[in-house]
Amino acid sequence: MHFAEKIQSLRERVFEQISPLITEDFIYLDLPYHNNIGDTLIWEGTLQFFKQLPHRCTYKSSVATFKESRIQVDGGIILLHGGGNFGDLWPDHQRFRMDIIRKYPKHRIIILPQTFFYEDQDLMKQDAEVMAKHPDLHICARDNKSLAILQEHFGKNNILLVPDMAFCIPKQLLDKYRIAETDKTLILKRKDKELSEASIERLAPKGKHVEIRDWPSLEMSKAPSKRLYDILNNKYTSRSMVDWYAHHFFKNKLLNMGIAFVSQYKEIYTTRLHVAILAVLLHKHCFFLDNSYGKNSTFHDTWFNDLEGISFLK
Incomplete structure (x- = not known):
């Protein structure tokens, strides 16, 4: 398919x-x-x-x-x-x-x-x-x-x-935030408690421009959520104002960041489920690896096992 x-x-x-x-x-x-x-x-x-x-x-x-x-x-x-x-x-x-x-x-x-x-x-x-x-x-x-x-x-x-x-998520919204593809290869290595013990770095293809990253929002010295929680912790701010800011600014900032990030790579290796899902939405070939407790493999076997363009690496 x-x-x-x-x-x-x-x-x-x-x-x-x-x-x-x-x-x-x-x-x-x-x-x-x-x-x-x-x-x-x-x-x-x-x-x-x-x-x-x-x-x-x-x-x-x-x-x-x-x-x-x-x-x-x-x-x-x-x-x-x-x-x-x-x-x-x-x-x-x-x-x-x-x-x-x-x-x-x-x-x-x-x-x-x-x-x-x-x-x-x-x-x-x-x-x-x-x-x-x-x-x-x-x-x-x-x-x-x-x-x-x-x-x-x-x-x-x-x-x-x-x-x-x-x-x-519709194609029109994806197109709004995607950027031009380069010849770079992404190795997406998550850094939290769901990281598998397997070494993803060894999969790096030889002779290619490879970047080993996590979601850019998780690598920033000043996280995008800081502004959101500054608003939340301000005693003069209502909770409804926080929800409004999150819906109209915070969410859109992370969407822009994530779609632009994944769209720039020609080839993707990922330990994160939603990098694989976003690769599918952007029609990009992706090598998919498991997380610590099998979430990625079971998702792949349920929905992606007949999909051309996704290769699961066991």
């Missing part, structure tokens, strides 16, 4: 699986006010998906800016941001997610596409027990392995298999 056909099929699946659940206006929580451009791509893709719906997003916030007063007491629909932080590897987002599920049993809650990973199996059982008590909880798995975990341990909730929301 070629890039354009694959992108279209994944967008259609997102819409077919999620849109029937959104039957009225809704709110969108746990927005990623941090410097990982991958989460910003999910954020933008989710907003683009909303444009196809007949209902409105009436409130959106991060964990830090969330106001309980913005949630109707008697019910409604809550969407929780997707990504790769469901489980115990990134606990702040998981605690917020579980808190929302406990506090709002009268609401329909939709967890947008997530990769699921627990090191602590007892914690997974505890979370599953809490979620089983919610009468209208819908969980989107981002890959087949996550789907199997959910079906085995979270089977009392409605479980769906849905690709990453970043695939909903």
Whole structure:
């Protein structure tokens, strides 16, 4: 399957699986006010998906800016941001997610596409027990392995298999930020707790201009989120002002940075899932490597195994 056909099929699946659940206006929580451009791509893709719906997003916030007063007491629909932080590897987002599920049993809650990973199996059982008590909880798995975990341990909730929301980003927006391609090769080596023990540097092709990088937003001495949190920590600034700034400036800055960054390279090797996803959206050949717990390989096997232009290196 070629890039354009694959992108279209994944967008259609997102819409077919999620849109029937959104039957009225809704709110969108746990927005990623941090410097990982991958989460910003999910954020933008989710907003683009909303444009196809007949209902409105009436409130959106991060964990830090969330106001309980913005949630109707008697019910409604809550969407929780997707990504790769469901489980115990990134606990702040998981605690917020579980808190929302406990506090709002009268609401329909939709967890947008997530990769699921627990090191602590007892914690997974505890979370599953809490979620089983919610009468209208819908969980989107981002890959087949996550789907199997959910079906085995979270089977009392409605479980769906849905690709990453970043695939909903349209070509027009990508073209707005992309820059001219060079002859350079990117080796994208993540530097956080998800880095695999395998050495990606040894894959550097000989005789080519190779750059070993991470997302540029994570390499900057002054992170893009600093301005956002300066605003948040100002006692004269409302949380709604922080959300406004994040939506209109912070998000767009990271989008511009990420799309321009990936678009300049002719060839890409990556340990980050969203560099591979962005390469697909930009129709670029990509060599894809796993992260520490198999997130990338399971995503590849679920959605990319019939895609020309993506080579998974085991």
